[in-house]
Amino acid sequence: MDFSTPQPPRRNQVLLPMINVVFLLIIFFLLAGRMDAGDPLPVERPELVQGDRPPGDLVLAIAADGRLGFADTVAEHTSDASDARVLAALAAARAELCAARDCDVMAPLLTLHADHNLDAGRVADLLPRLAAMGFAALDLGTLDHGAAR
Amino acid sequence: MFQFGPPSPCRRPDLTPMIDVVFLLPVFFMLVSQFSRDSALPLRAAGGGNQAQAWQGPERLVDLGADGAPSLNGQSITPAHLVHGLEPLIQSFQDPIVLRARGADVQGLVDIVALLRDAGFTRLIVMR
Numbered sequence: 001m002d003f004s005t006p007q008p009p010r011r012n013q014v015l016l017p018m019i020n021v022v023f024l025l026i027i028f029f030l031l032a033g034r035m036d037a038g039d040p041l042p043v044e045r046p047e048l049v050q051g052d053r054p055p056g057d058l059v060l061a062i063a064a065d066g067r068l069g070f071a072d073t074v075a076e077h078t079s080d081a082s083d084a085r086v087l088a089a090l091a092a093a094r095a096e097l098c099a100a101r102d103c104d105v106m107a108p109l110l111t112l113h114a115d116h117n118l119d120a121g122r123v124a125d126l127l128p129r130l131a132a133m134g135f136a137a138l139d140l141g142t143l144d145h146g147a148a149r
Numbered sequence: 150m151f152q153f154g155p156p157s158p159c160r161r162p163d164l165t166p167m168i169d170v171v172f173l174l175p176v177f178f179m180l181v182s183q184f185s186r187d188s189a190l191p192l193r194a195a196g197g198g199n200q201a202q203a204w205q206g207p208e209r210l211v212d213l214g215a216d217g218a219p220s221l222n223g224q225s226i227t228p229a230h231l232v233h234g235l236e237p238l239i240q241s242f243q244d245p246i247v248l249r250a251r252g253a254d255v256q257g258l259v260d261i262v263a264l265l266r267d268a269g270f271t272r273l274i275v276m277r
Contacts, residue, residue, distance in 0.1 A: 026174050029175060029178030033178060033183060119255075120254060123255060123275065124249075137191060138192055
């Protein structure tokens with residue numbers, strides 16, 4: 001029988017299982033998570049258990065206080081002038097998109113990222129203005145929290 | 150002859166900086182990852198689409214109140230009964246239905262639009 005004091009394990013042998021687990025965590029988040037550019041404004045999108053389709057070519061964000069945001073252009077207030085400035089940026093992006101492809105054949109799809117607490121009347125007010133800009137049919141962006149890929 | 154001293158034992162590289170970086174990576178991915186799936190609900194603006202088509206049949210006006218409670222042609226109705234209330238008013242599921250926001254928030258609008266789309270109604274017009 002060997003009753004001698006066992007040798008303490010070497011430092012690397014203690015660390016290896018931890019490093020394995022940490023690498024597995026990294027691989028999990030890389031595969032399961034999704035990273036994309038966020039909205040220019042803080043927007044919590046409404047929840048919908050089963051959505052219909054992925055986001056479109058252009059994304060217009062509307063915060064809970066009604067401010068608009070498109071790409072780098074963010075309205076400071078909910079005034080007509082601020083709205084017009086953001087919508088002008090949206091129209092410019094649409095024109096740029098239409099210069100690259102034939103918008104008569106495939107109209108650019110706009111997705112509205114509206115905060116779930118926003119007054120729906122604000123969205124309803126915007127729809128005719130967006131329709132006049134060429135976005136007659138558009139998508140209201142939602143999130144499906146229950147769907148784990 | 151030079152004396153180089155006793156040869157030192159072979160040192161293993163220090164793992165601590167690598168472990169630091171490797172721990173930062175899961176923290177980064179945990180913070181930036183999104184697990185909810187993007188989805189979208191098609192909407193149609195009043196005034197968009199084919200305007201040459203005249204309104205057919207009886208009025209189909211769904212008002213969305215402040216708490217998301219719908220009313221059909223002015224009569225308060227529960228969401229569960231909304232589809233049954235609309236069915237006698239349509240000839241086909243392509244008939245337009247006007248949704249009017251009367252204080253409802255966007256979540257309330259999404260819930261009613263999704264309910265009507267799931268029931269088969271395809272032309273939902275949102276207006277103030």
